[in-house]
Amino acid sequence: MQKSEINSPERDFHHPYTPYGIQVDFMNALSDTIEEGKIGIFESPTGKGKSLSLICGAMTWLRDHQSLSQLNLYQDADQDDSEPTWVREYHMNMLKEKHLRKYQQLEARIQRVRALEQREKASVQSKKWLGLSDEIRGYSKRVRGADKDDDETSKFVVEDWDSDTEDSTSKDDTNVEGNSNISSEVQGLLKKLTRQTGGRDDEEEDEDGFDDEVKIFYASRTHSQLSQFVQQLRLPRFPPSELYQSESNLRHVPLSSRKQLCIHPTVSRLRDLNAINDKCTELQQNPVDRRCPYMMNEREIDDRVKSRDFRDRVLSDIRDIEEMGEIGKSMSVCPYYASRGAVQMCEVVTLPYPLLLQSSYRKALSISLKNQIIIIDEAHNLLDAITSLFSMAISYSDIVRSKSCVETYLAKFSKRLNGGNKVYVSQIIRLLNVLERFLVGFQGSNGAEVLQNDVLLKDGVDTINVYKIDKYLEKSKLARKVESYATYVVESATTNEKENKTKKTRPIASVPVLSKIMSFLMALTNPSNEGKVFFEQANGDRHLKYLLLDPSFHFRSIVEEARCVILAGGTMEPVGDYMRYLFPYVPIERIRIFSCDHVIPNENLGAWTIATGPTGIDLTFTFDRQRIDMIGQELGRTIANLMFVVPDGMVVFFPSYKYMDEVCLCWKKKLPNASTTIWDQITKRKTIFQEPRDSAKVDSILSSYTQTLSDTSADQQPGKAKGAILLAVVGGKMSEGINFSDSLARGIVMVGLPFPNAKSAEMIARRRYVERMAYDETKEREYALLGAQYPDETAIPPSNIVAIEDSCRQAAEGASREYYENVCMRAVNQSIGRGIRHAKDYTVILFVDSRFGNATIQNKLPKWIRDRMTSGPTADTTIGGVLRNVREFFKTK
Template sequence: MASLNDDDIETPLNLDFHHPFTPYDVQLRFMRAVYDVLEVGNGQVGILESPTGTGKSLSLICGALTWLRNHKRGRYESTFEAIAEGMAGEPEWMIETALRRKREELTRRWEEREAVLAKIRAREREREDDGKQRAGKKRRLDEDDGIVRKGKGKGKRVLDDEEKEFLIGDWDSGEGDGRDGDPLSGLSRETRELLEKVGLGLPRKMDEDEGEVEDEIKIYYTSRTHSQLTQFISELRRPVFPPSLPSTLISKDNKESTETVKQLPLSSRQKLCINPSVSRLGSLSAINDRCTELQQSKSTQKCAFMPSADNLKMTHQFRDTVLATVPDIEDMYHVGKQLQVCPYYASRTAIPGAEVVTLPYPLLLQKSARDALGIKLKGNIVIIDEAHNIMDAVANVHAAEISLSDLRRARQMLGVYVKRFGKKLKGENRVTVAQVGRVIESLSEWLDTTMKVKGEQGIADPNLLLKARGADQINLYQLMRYIQESKLAYKVESYASHVEDDQQQQKRKSSASSPVLHSLVSFLTALTNLSNEGRVFYQKITGPPADIKLSYLLLSPTHAFSSIASSARAVILAGGTMSPFEDYKAHLFPNLAPEKITTLSCGHVIPSSNLCVWTLGSTRPVPATAGNAPDAFEFSFQKRSDKAMVRQLGLAILNICSIVPDGVVVFFPSYGYLDEVVAVWQCQVADETKSIWDRLVAKKALFRETKGGSSDEVLQSYTQAILSPDEENDTTKGKKGGGGALLLSVVGGKMSEGINFSDRLGRCVVIIGLPYPNINSPEWKARIEYIESSSLSRNRTLEPGEGEAAQAPDAQAIAAAKQAARDFYENACMRAVNQSIGRAIRHQNDYAAIVLVDRRFGTERIRGKMPGWIRGGMVEGSENKGLQGLMGALSGFFRGKKGV
């Protein structure tokens, strides 16, 4: 894994990245690194770190789009060279004629396309200027187009016409029909054929005349949340890039010297559905099922917004509008509603012409989701932003859980359904529905037994979960496919809601996030994964009412991520705090040669005088040769309950609050430990007039994050305490210690990621201890065991030949495997610490102090896992200077900031 230095950067130093502002040096380094990784291609990986506040998103955009436009122009030139080489030996005039015709053809196609998009942009500007929004003309959809169910009421039997909506249609296993993995398999044959005619079907083999459009290299950009994607799209609108056509080909009549970036945001039906009768269902699984249900050939209620031959013109207008305007998800929704065409399906027509496709993590990380949207990564660029949590994100999209109460509810609803429709179910329908019931009963029986006899949590043997009722003899793959394609989950839950009274129906809507049979399918899918990739855990839930659940945890993201890493031309992982880097190589790209991975850790844009990082190792100064002080701060699991140390911590924070102006944010290792510390601080000892807690309250307004509480409310109150209305824009206020506010939060909690504590909101961030995960939990025991075993298999020096006994690993290999597990465990801790620290410094003129309270922060091993900009701000030897040294450093630091 190569670390990138300025000398290693191959990009020409005078390359114009079309940055809308004068870029900082760190931004130039970042953009050059992005450009180099994409230029090398061939499966290259870049792991790039640039602190929040350094314009990372804009640097990603400028580096990647500059490369993309240069690459496109280069492909045009290569086309001309290929023509000339193919006509070698022909008369010069013939070669020139062929080249001229090709140039004219490419120019004409580009200018016609740009002219169409320019007209759409002009129309959009007129609408904005005049305040006219045509979407208002279509508002009748909100109320009038829903599906009205007749005869609904307490105790009323569902009418025969309505039975067709809930009754499972004729279903055949269809083995060998080639439809496995087909994301459109739930649609009728007529709908599938129609989608293919209008270009909305599955990716198909391209004809020669469409190859050039389909082969355009794209950038697939993904981030964790839709709000982060919206912010990225806002940044994407800032820079202006030259055309993808070489300037020599642009006609003199065309005065355009720029070309708008063609960007397409993709999302789920839940965000894009404009059919009110479907979107009001709430849960994604219910919306997906109802959507495909309306496309079935037997459905009497076809969705009026589905792209078809009747609205083909509107579908194409949707495509052109999207490619012309750099929209976000809300814009896509409104364009679809205005044109009366489904944004979810119509967006597929825009994929071939898009340069940048933005999408949330789940749509990129799951192959089934990529297939459903027609996303092809082969030869394209993948940029993963906020990638510090990418391994957790991979695990989350493949996670599944189901509880005993879910299973009981599913069995009850299935019983109601079979009682009503059982006699109408024929053949394989009847057999397979019975199999679903047996699987539910087997899982329920295992959980019910475990609830009574075993511990609070542990690892479940997947071979025993389906041992009862003969469920282990059922083909799970066939069963899952049946539930998905027959829409059994949607039909059962929909029918159950019909036979309940209104009060019960409202309860169900408010308590159920998705049909429980979908949860069952997700869990069964997890059970069929490779056994060494994941584990199944059980955990009891304290009541009332008491419950127990099964959870599937993916132990390694390697296999799940391999389809992305092996397909893309290049993959870039970018984030504000990517350090430490080793885990990404070991667990995402374990088989990639070191020279194929480029790493870069950028410094911050702030001057060094704006950051003070101090390690508080003890209350009193400690000579370097004295070893650990008796009053050292060490918040290890064995020592952190020492009440004397906890009281000393409270006094240290009280001293910090006396000097630091405005906002102080303190991060604790866990909610449980925060509660423990607060209890000690609130206890008043005999020789004190006030408790530590009362003294903190007197010094600053005190706020505390609670597990399950509203972080928005706490953050709002904390902000108001610092920025009173008359002070909000006055940066000279609050320049002395005292006043302001103190926020007690948790590493890994809601305040530790995505929250902006810029300027006065975060003048000091205090980290209490190292927040190691609970290594005794079943999940972490399984992770450690998996990493050790996989490390041993990779590091085995001698593979036994045929007939030879497997050689036992030697002591060195065992030690290396245990070290790999320890590193992974420690890296998880330090990524969380780095994220919390990164909440404070948010822009070039910001300044803050970082106080690391634990002697272990003074070790080189721990410091080496921090980003370079944090290490650069560390005060040398601070871990031995005690609380008095910290007070002096903070006084000098903030004294120098008066009037800033």
């Protein structure tokens, strides 16, 4: 591992502004990490241009590499050493010219598109939109008319399935050449032979070779974060490489799911991603006159040209997801499918976490990560994101409903299903019966662990190949057809004949329950040390929950394929968890840790611990029901005192919504011998706002909070509030992705340590997993040390064995405790990072809990806060001492 000191020679990273020294260090470290093919964990406080540093560092390396890599290509081309020198030189020059020609052709087309876009006027675009609307309306009428002519239930029947060959005659299995009787392997050989013999058009030639180009794949958690990154992509200008001669900006493609990119007027209105995916697939299988009008048929010359025009239009400028949809609508091309053609020719791909982390999505999008640069931003979310993506749950009611739907489906269509379909449908019903009986008969307590084999090996289910069942459901689309038919039956039974003539079928907007159950069963086939299954009884229902414990398993393929992987975030501490639970198999020398200071001067940030309140009560927010009133009131008095020295806005983070509500009730109680409540005392100085539980109300609260602060000023009338206070929740809606800059957060207060529930089944399972890892690693290391002294393991003295067992237990306990603390401190760090958003900003961070005085806890804070924190035995952690420090801090501002 290497820390943040970088001594690379000065480079020009083409930063659009004059970069700070720490930004140059960041870009140097990033470029070196890519060059050396390492894994990088980069921490850069928000407000110092992390996104631009990532762009400039990675793109500068990529443009330099585009020149160097070609030299290597020509030198390493397959040659016969016995050939004359002039023959080898001629061969290399020919390769070089061919390689350059494809870039020149691409650039020429992109330049034509740019010139065309500059000439287009708004009126022309309006005419295109009007014409498109007419086309959509005509298509909708054709679909509605065709639906009336169809048998009402024929659309629910799956295609014939051959259970012997594990293949079906479904239309979507027809290969690209249109011959479903020839295997994909033979098709590939035929296609290769066709190319070798010149049987192709000139337009295809320029597409060869791009797949091997190194690209940057940038992933972030939300689409809003990706949109912000795209805005930053537009700022720098990079010089052309030997291959890419354009003086214009980089080539970029944004990828997303159908939910964001579908432009079909009916499908895009569906609420659920799975419903959109299945409806899209269904439209592709329809007869030609009823297929999606935006889907291009690559066997048609006109459609191929249209797809390439879309690709060139996308590459002609830096686009975001919304612009991709607009281009697709204006050209009547599906942006979801057409964007794939642009990926192989671009330099930067932006995409949300799921598209990168799930191999099924990568396969669907034809994305190869081999030798690519992977940058994952906001990576403090990564461990939780992987765990969430691959954890799942099913309930008894899910199973009963699914079984009823499948049985009803089989009874209706039994005579119309061939033998292959019947075999698989019958096996599915058997699986559902076994799951139902298991949940009914399970005697464990709430939160009890369930052995995976106890579920999979019941009643002869082990003879059923769940992998084949999963493949069958994927190819046949049975789950969606069963769900659709069930909805049709319910609506038919509850609607009279007159209503049926006018009522439209309600769109299915949820994941088919059969798909949900199958995903759970597939998770059970994972090795038992990768995840655990739990029983839970809640809301009158019984549940089985699969919890992923080993995120490294699903991330390993990315690490092993990619050239390098960069995890970047504003607060990455504590970094130890990434090393232990994401890269346990990676040699430590292949990991670079880079953490840089903040751009603000030291005097612009103050950080103090408040351990005792105004009446001397110890401020330690442990779970104690008897102290809630007492410590809640002491916290209120502490906040009321801070109101006098912290100007403008203050954001106070609580461990949970429940605790925030309880504290607010304490503040509103009238104290003995007091003429007013603590709540009233605070509101005299600052208007109070509370984070809502309802996400839809967040923007309104933030807007009111911001407006209140913009309306307040130093010359207000006496008696009016001088600012505002926002009560928020760690891990809530305001603890991430929201910038509290300048007057919005002159003070950030962290109340307590937000430890997760230690008694929850999930946390118990995670800590046991951590303990087992630490125990096994320590045992292996200790016995390896004794190996030289005792080659025969049976000769090891009992006292040594006892000592090893003690060491293993201590290591397990320590690892469990540290993991628990790290989960807490990641949440703390993310919340307190909401303030200080630019170089001239200033604020104070106040940790209201005596435990923040512990060195163990402080060492898990970001370095830029830790270095500015007043700590140690001489630090004054009383409210009086902190008030004096805060008052002095703001005197100079």
